[in-house]
Amino acid sequence: MNTQSYKYASAAAVVLAILFPIYWLSPHWWSGDSFTQIMTQDIQVLDFWDGLFVLLGVLEITVYAFLLKQFSHQLESTTPSFLLILMMVFVALFHATVFVDVGYALGLFAHDPETLVLGVGIYALIMLFLYAVSAFIFAITLLMRFRQLNGIMKVFATGLLIACVFQFTVILGIINIFLFPILMLLLALNFYRGENEVEVI
DSSP states (O other): OOHHHHHHHHHHHHHHHHHHHHHHTSTTTOSSSOHHHHHHHHHTOOOHHHHHHHHHHHHHHHHHHHHHHHHHHHOSOSHHHHHHHHHHHHHHHHHTTHHHHHHHHTTOOOSOHHHHHHHHHHHHHHHHHHHHHHHHHHHHHHHTTGGGBOHHHHHHHHHHHHHHHHHHHSGGGGGHHHHHHHHHHHHHHHHHHOTTSBOOO
């Protein structure tokens, strides 16, 4: 991966770190209504927040894709790469829930909004859980090579492991609104510093 590609990767990670808390801390989610009411209202309209939700998914997959490319050059083990691919798949499937909003706007769903919200909510939680499992194992595979990791990736792997534990609890997952951007900034720094940052054997 050339220097220019690393710059794109670093920029994508920084933008994701900025937009992630903007989305999840927006009044869109903190109106005081119940989560079911918020989701029911959200599913019936297509607006700026739906576009931002899609953008977050694209950026996250982009960051992981760059990390995967970096690993393909510097890791002999294929396990971390496989787990990164799984993480990208689950991120894509989670953000694909926006198609429910699109379908509702187009009149493709005859179901009551509350029924759709229940189905989408269960599906989203499953995708988040599968992502957390993949990321948890991914972090462990990195930490198993702790001595070979550079300083940035040591902190990233440790932070990712903690974030996954928070995600498993669901309730503590709210902390990840603040922890996830930090992890992305670490990856941004990792990409910015270039090809010599991940030297795992």
